[in-house]
Amino acid sequence: MDQWTGPDGRVDVARIMAGIREKIRARRDLGLYTDEEVDELTALKLQAFADDAGIDPELLARLMAPNHNWNISTDYRIETHRRGLGARLLLLLKRLVRPWVRLYTDHPLSRQAQINLYLHYLGTNVVRELVRLQVEHAALRNRVDALGKERGGAGEGGRG
Secondary structure, eight states: GGGGTTTTSSSOHHHHHHHHHHHHHHHHHOOOOOHHHHHHHHHHHHHHHHHHHHHHHHHHHHHHHTTTTTSSSOOOOOOOOOOOOOHHHHHHHHHHHHHHHHHHHHHHHHHHHHHHHHHHHHHHHHHHHHHHHHHHHHHHHHHHHHHHEEEEEHHHHHHO
């Protein structure tokens, strides 16, 4: 407990936080990220890609939401902006025609929804893997640099 207390006997929160930050930095230097940290880095990378592409931020938020409400749906509401008797007649006609229209539209729309979902997961997982590889690459670079310093320091010390 002595390492966490200050001279006055109180717990030194700043010292504790510095120790935690140092442990986190050391783990990251070794490439040891939690899945949550990789997910956060992935979300940042996806945001950067969306910014570069000029994607509407609201669309990106919908794409990243777990409910997939961005995807097309074969089920649609029948409605009209018209009013009065003509509107009721139009709605009735739309409801009568709907089953025949759906014979031709449901299959391609369903297939497109599946393709959209697959490409969404594929893109997200490719970016997640890219982030994992970047983290691993940075960790390996840090290890190589550390080994180079150890060898350089030992070589210089042996010469003198």
